Amino acid sequence: MANETLAHDLDSKLILPPTIYGDMPNPDHILRDVISAPDIAKPMNIFPIEWNHKTPRLLEIYDQCRDPGWSPNKLPWGEFDFDSLTEDQRIGMAYWWSLLSVFDASGPAVFARAMIHAYELKEEDGIRKCFFSVTRDEMNHEEVCGRAIQALTPGGPLGYEPTTTLGKLARNNVQWLYHNGARYWDGYKNAIEHYPIPILFSSFLFGEVASSTLFLSMQEETTIPIFKEAFKHIARDEGRHLSICLAILKNLLPELDEEEKMTITKQIRAGFIFLSGVLFEPPQEFWHLPDTFLPAQRLLEDAARSGGLGILSLEKRKANWRHAIVRMKATLDPFGIKFPALPEIGVDGETVEFDADKIIPIF
Ligand SMILES: [Fe+2]
Numbered sequence: 001m002a003n004e005t006l007a008h009d010l011d012s013k014l015i016l017p018p019t020i021y022g023d024m025p026n027p028d029h030i031l032r033d034v035i036s037a038p039d040i041a042k043p044m045n046i047f048p049i050e051w052n053h054k055t056p057r058l059l060e061i062y063d064q065c066r067d068p069g070w071s072p073n074k075l076p077w078g079e080f081d082f083d084s085l086t087e088d089q090r091i092g093m094a095y096w097w098s099l100l101s102v103f104d105a106s107g108p109a110v111f112a113r114a115m116i117h118a119y120e121l122k123e124e125d126g127i128r129k130c131f132f133s134v135t136r137d138e139m140n141h142e143e144v145c146g147r148a149i150q151a152l153t154p155g156g157p158l159g160y161e162p163t164t165t166l167g168k169l170a171r172n173n174v175q176w177l178y179h180n181g182a183r184y185w186d187g188y189k190n191a192i193e194h195y196p197i198p199i200l201f202s203s204f205l206f207g208e209v210a211s212s213t214l215f216l217s218m219q220e221e222t223t224i225p226i227f228k229e230a231f232k233h234i235a236r237d238e239g240r241h242l243s244i245c246l247a248i249l250k251n252l253l254p255e256l257d258e259e260e261k262m263t264i265t266k267q268i269r270a271g272f273i274f275l276s277g278v279l280f281e282p283p284q285e286f287w288h289l290p291d292t293f294l295p296a297q298r299l300l301e302d303a304a305r306s307g308g309l310g311i312l313s314l315e316k317r318k319a320n321w322r323h324a325i326v327r328m329k330a331t332l333d334p335f336g337i338k339f340p341a342l343p344e345i346g347v348d349g350e351t352v353e354f355d356a357d358k359i360i361p362i363f
């Protein structure tokens, strides 16, 4: 009886919501009237609506590198006294970091462009994500180049006023390197959209073989603790990039036709010419450089070496580069991809032409 009174009381106090809906629509009636959306292929929407996983290994690698485990701003920059070096040693080292940045500082823009290309091609989720992580890593490598140059020559490489002849030679060389970096970007950004993923990754593979080889050797040779630490982390990142390329190529290379295989052969020659700029010495086929460039670079490298940066001698560099190339060759041989002739370092193979407008190597 008491409940009934309570219910009656509540009923007398009910307030209706501001909107009262009538009958709910019948889903079958709505379905009868739907109009198909326009074809999403044209104009193409590159944003993902599918998360396909053809290569599970890629997601494993991506999971391992969500946190790269280091950060350029947390390296112990303050622990080394750069003032203990002579000005020419500092200039020589800053010069080498500037040379490196033609390659490593191209990384963020170049890989970001490749990542967008993977979206345009509707590549599987793992490829998109791995490109993202490589872009992030390259941003860290670029930052290390910048921090090293600032620590050695504040305002450098272009805004540092050298007091020595070697310093003036360094600045001129850097300007020429930067000019060539612009030519590389021009070639790359126009070429990338013409190549399918297997061709791109074969080129990227070469860059990663080159960079992991270079940083491992620098890590071993340098006597400056902060640089040793930086090289260790960068080498580990590059090793991961190499694993990404290998995971993708393992599936793609067996499906190539003869024309695609030949394109890879040509791109290896292009990669060799471009990457020799830092792994060895710059060949004229791509590098537009004045006659003073190489003699000045050799003097600068000597100065950097005397300060402890760990640049290999020309002979050791040649052997190191050759070793990297043999690794690359061993990876591609089982898939019937012919290797180009690289007479500069004594490697026999197919003679192929070089076109600076079609290069897609990456570091
Ligand atoms: Fe890098």
Ligand SMILES: [Fe+2]
Pocket: 207, 208, 211, 237, 238, 241, 363
């Ligand atoms: Fe890399």
